[in-house]
Amino acid sequence: xxxxxxxxxxxxxxxxxxxxxxxxxxxxxxxxxxxxxxxxxxxxxxxxxxxxxxxxxxxxxxxxxxxxxxxxxxxxxxxxxxxxxxxxxxxxxxxxxxxxxxxxxxxxxxxxxxxxxxxxxxxxxxxxxxxxxxxxxxxxxxxxxxxxxxxxxxxxxxxxxxxxxxxxxxxxxxxxxxxxxxxxxxxxxxxxx
Amino acid sequence: xxxxxxxxxxxxxxxxxxxxxxxxxxxxxxxxxxxxxxxxxxxxxxxxxxxxxxxxxxxxxxxxxxxxxxxxxxxxxxxxxxxxxxxxxxxxxxxxxxxxxxxxxxxxxxxxxxxxxxxxxxxxxxxxxxxxxxxxxxxxxxxxxxxxxxxxxxxxxxxxxxxxxxxxxxxxxxxxxxxxxxxxxxxxxxxxxxxxxxxxxxxxxxxxxxxxxxxxxxxxxxxxxxxxxxxxxxxxxxxxxxxxxxxxxxxxxxxxxxxxxxxxxxxxxxxxxxxxxxxxxxxxxxxxxxxxxxxxxxxxxxxxxxxxxxxxxxxxxxxxxxxxxxxxxxxxxxxxxxxxxxxxxxxxxxxxxxxxxxxxxxxxxxxxxxxxxxxxxxxxxxxxxxxxxxxxxxxxxxxxxxxxxxxxxxxxxxxxxxxxxxxxxxxxxxxxxxxxxxxxxxxxxxxxxxxxxxxxxxxxxxxxxxxxxxxxxxxxxxxxxxxxx
Numbered sequence: 001x002x003x004x005x006x007x008x009x010x011x012x013x014x015x016x017x018x019x020x021x022x023x024x025x026x027x028x029x030x031x032x033x034x035x036x037x038x039x040x041x042x043x044x045x046x047x048x049x050x051x052x053x054x055x056x057x058x059x060x061x062x063x064x065x066x067x068x069x070x071x072x073x074x075x076x077x078x079x080x081x082x083x084x085x086x087x088x089x090x091x092x093x094x095x096x097x098x099x100x101x102x103x104x105x106x107x108x109x110x111x112x113x114x115x116x117x118x119x120x121x122x123x124x125x126x127x128x129x130x131x132x133x134x135x136x137x138x139x140x141x142x143x144x145x146x147x148x149x150x151x152x153x154x155x156x157x158x159x160x161x162x163x164x165x166x167x168x169x170x171x172x173x174x175x176x177x178x179x180x181x182x183x184x185x186x187x188x189x190x191x192x193x
Numbered sequence: 194x195x196x197x198x199x200x201x202x203x204x205x206x207x208x209x210x211x212x213x214x215x216x217x218x219x220x221x222x223x224x225x226x227x228x229x230x231x232x233x234x235x236x237x238x239x240x241x242x243x244x245x246x247x248x249x250x251x252x253x254x255x256x257x258x259x260x261x262x263x264x265x266x267x268x269x270x271x272x273x274x275x276x277x278x279x280x281x282x283x284x285x286x287x288x289x290x291x292x293x294x295x296x297x298x299x300x301x302x303x304x305x306x307x308x309x310x311x312x313x314x315x316x317x318x319x320x321x322x323x324x325x326x327x328x329x330x331x332x333x334x335x336x337x338x339x340x341x342x343x344x345x346x347x348x349x350x351x352x353x354x355x356x357x358x359x360x361x362x363x364x365x366x367x368x369x370x371x372x373x374x375x376x377x378x379x380x381x382x383x384x385x386x387x388x389x390x391x392x393x394x395x396x397x398x399x400x401x402x403x404x405x406x407x408x409x410x411x412x413x414x415x416x417x418x419x420x421x422x423x424x425x426x427x428x429x430x431x432x433x434x435x436x437x438x439x440x441x442x443x444x445x446x447x448x449x450x451x452x453x454x455x456x457x458x459x460x461x462x463x464x465x466x467x468x469x470x471x472x473x474x475x476x477x478x479x480x481x482x483x484x485x486x487x488x489x490x491x492x493x494x495x496x497x498x499x500x501x502x503x504x505x506x507x508x509x510x511x512x513x514x515x516x517x518x519x520x521x522x523x524x525x526x527x528x529x530x531x532x533x534x535x536x537x538x539x540x541x542x543x544x545x546x547x548x549x550x551x552x553x554x555x556x557x558x559x560x561x562x563x564x565x566x567x568x569x570x571x572x573x574x575x576x577x578x579x580x581x582x583x584x585x586x587x588x589x590x591x592x593x594x595x596x597x598x599x600x601x602x603x604x605x606x607x608x609x610x611x612x613x614x615x616x617x618x619x620x621x622x623x624x625x626x627x628x629x630x631x632x633x634x635x636x637x638x639x640x641x642x643x644x645x646x647x648x649x650x651x652x653x654x655x656x657x658x659x660x661x662x663x664x665x666x667x668x669x670x671x672x673x674x675x676x677x678x
Contacts, residue, residue: 044370047370047371047373047384048369048370048373049369049373049374049375049380050373050374050380053373053374053375053378053380057375073472073473075471075472076375077374077375077376077378078374078375078376078377078378078471079375079376079471080471080472129472133355133504134351134352134355134356134359134504135351135352135354135355135358136348136351136352136474136478137348137471137472137473137474138474139473139474139476143473154474155474155475155476155477155478156348156352156474156478157492157560158559158560158561171492171495171503171504171507172504173502173503173504193375
């Protein structure tokens with residue numbers, strides 16, 4: 001025993017059986033774990049969106065170019081957005097359903113952004129083009145299918161959105177998201193991720 | 194079971210080698226490994242799978258020499274392999290169809306394990322390693338399917354990454370780190386290519402562990418009765434099972450080759466021959482056939498339970514359907530391994546196989562379409578009642594009556610009213626809910642309860658006797674029966 005020497009360090013009864021070697025083991029393992037964590041961090045973080053990807057995250061769109069009753073689709077960083085020019089009937093339908101039984105209640109007005117003059121422009125609806133169920137891109141007026149509620153229909157799992165982009169039927173839990181965007185003039189909007 | 198090594202070096206070189214790297218001894222002992230003499234052809238799928246892994250790795254390495262992981266070039270580079278690279282059509286065809294063949298073999302291998310109780314003590318670790326291999330196979334296949342950058346590749350992967358996004362708290366972060374950007378793009382394609390190349394080697398490593406674990410207790414067998422006398426119950430692996438496996442591999446390759454040479458695109462989707470367009474999802478998006486049962490389970494959950502949304506429940510059910518396999522060794526309470534001697538479990542198992550295959554069909558079909566119609570199509574008049582504002586849907590056999598009724602409506606209801614085809618039937622959604630429920634009940638209720646309630650049949654006392662008894666039971670008949678005169 002005496003050749004190990006370290007036993008002598010534990011004369012105190014409360015620490016019987018503990019040795020300086022235990023301390024060295026724990027300390028060495030802690031340093032090793034810290035080292036592994038420090039090395040793992042950059043190897044995980046490199047998976048995150050790179051700086052150039054993060055930088056390319058806005059798009060300006062001239063909404064006056066969207067024909068009434070139709071929509072255009074804009075990709076920002078590969079994510080689709082819908083810019084729809086709604087007809088008066090579609091707007092009326094959206095407003096009429098403001099207090100209907102909704103899965104994700106929201107009024108049509110709350111889904112519009114103010115123009116520079118402080119007024120809402122109900123003709124132009126800007127939404128995310130990603131179905132809130134599993135991220136398919138719903139079809140709309142340009143594809144000839146607007147679903148049971150006149151807005152969009154997701155062909156993947158059958159979610160129906162109304163003319164305000166609110167979820168009305170099917171498995172999607174939430175309304176089509178409204179992206180961050182601002183009117184930069186009477187006809188231009190700037191969408192950012 | 195492997196016992197002491199029987200290897201004896203024959204000459205000076207092998208003796209010298211044996212003292213330094215006993216690789217010849219290792220190979221000898223593998224070939225001499227005592228294997229139950231009654232293994233049937235369901236046992237050949239392990240060998241088939243090993244060959245399929247090699248086929249996929251070899252063809253994959255070649256394809257990686259020609260493939261370009263760039264969203265603007267990936268689709269064209271795959272088409273170039275198919276059209277311009279010498280024998281590219283062959284190697285790409287082997288790789289793409291090989292994935293399907295790999296899954297076909299792994300499903301048969303897994304069903305065999307479930308039927309003959311190969312997951313039971315002392316083989317739990319073999320089974321768990323197998324499930325790990327299966328999980329990595331699915332991840333590898335999923336990432337490989339993204340690489341050709343067709344419409345199905347893109348939107349299929351969008352659905353799967355969004356599934357991960359549904360996981361509470363960490364989901365969104367994990368999803369972003371997986372995609373490397375706001376949507377699936379170049380960053381995603383490149384990391385999927387890198388991982389698709391890596392994971393098969395991880396599989397190969399776990400296969401080594403799987404076989405190592407197998408060589409501790411030795412093979413299960415169709416009777417489920419353990420080897421009692423190595424001399425009477427077993428045969429050396431070589432040449433008995435190398436030849437049997439070899440024959441099965443040749444037969445399997447005939448099926449494989451018939452796909453590669455005569456219907457190379459049969460298992461694919463037409464949509465994947467359209468280059469990915471992030472702004473437009475194909476109208477009918479489905480994964481590859483081998484993932485369809487889980488896709489059906491995902492879509493079967495269309496209802497919220499308390500505060501948990503249908504989407505999260507669907508994702509949970511889908512992952513649960515795979516993860517539950519890890520617990521099968523403890524969910525099955527029966528002491529009898531082989532279902533040959535479990536009359537009730539046998540029936541439950543057949544239904545389980547049918548449910549799994551049926552779920553595959555559910556996954557391939559639109560959940561709102563009908564498996565079968567209740568009767569001939571009818572017509573329906575849909576209009577908004579002026580007084581109450583309620584939408585009325587009137588179904589009838591008589592088209593003329595509805596036309597007359599529509600004409601009689603007051604404006605503005607009349608111009609907004611529509612007459613449409615109305616069919617009633619049994620939805621694929623409902624079938625997937627029934628079969629999905631059975632899938633879970635099989636593991637969570639039937640296997641645990643049957644083990645306690647069921648009275649098993651008499652098992653043969655040993656493997657050797659199960660073989661000799663079977664032959665004795667057949668009445669002896671002359672080799673060339675003579676016709677009665």
